[in-house]
Amino acid sequence: MKEGKFMETKKATIKREEPNTYLVLEVGDNPIQITLTDDNPNNVKSAFNLILRELKKGLFELKLEDDNSDLFNNICVEYLNQLNAEIKIIHAELEEFELTENE
Template sequence: METKTANIKREATATSLILNLDTPLEIILTEDNPNSVKAIFNNLIKELKKGPLKFKLQDEKKDDMYFHICDEYIKQLNSEMETVYNELEDYELLEIKEE
C-alpha cells in the first residue's frame, strides 16, 4: 500500500487540507461545498483503481484545532478508501498494469 502525504494550508481567508497526489487535491475546510468534496472523492477513486493508498498527515502545528480536525478526517478517509478499494477489487474494476 502506498502512503501519500497530506498537509494543512493555513491562510487568512481559508484553511485547506491538501492531499498530495501527482495533482494535489485541496479540501477547503472553512467552506461548505459538498460538490467539491464529491469531485475530490471521485478523483481518489480513480487513484484507487491503480492500487491501494492511504494518507499520512504531516503538519508542524500539532496543537491547533485544524490539526485535530484534519487528523480525524484523514483517519476516516483512509478507512473509506480501504473499503472502496476492496469493493473495486471484488467487482474487478482495478486497472491492472501488465509487466
C-alpha cells in the first residue's frame, strides 16, 4: 500500500543583472538558472534534465518568491504554472514506468 506524501515546494527567484535576467530554481544541490533574456535552447534543455533528475526523487512544485511587479515577474509566473503542470504529468509517468527512486 502506498502512503500519502506531501508535495515538496521548491523556491524560484528572479535574478536581475546586466545584461541578463535569470529564473533561478532551487532544485537539487546547485540552483538551476534559466536565462530569460537570451534564446538558448541548450540552456533550457540542460535545466530540464536537472529537473528530471530531481523529479525521480519525488514530486515537487516550484513557487516564485519575487516582490517586483514587472514583465519578468509576469513571465515567470506563467512559466512556472506551465512547468508545474508538466512536472506533475512527468512524475506520474515516471511512477507508472517505475523510474522513481524508492526511499
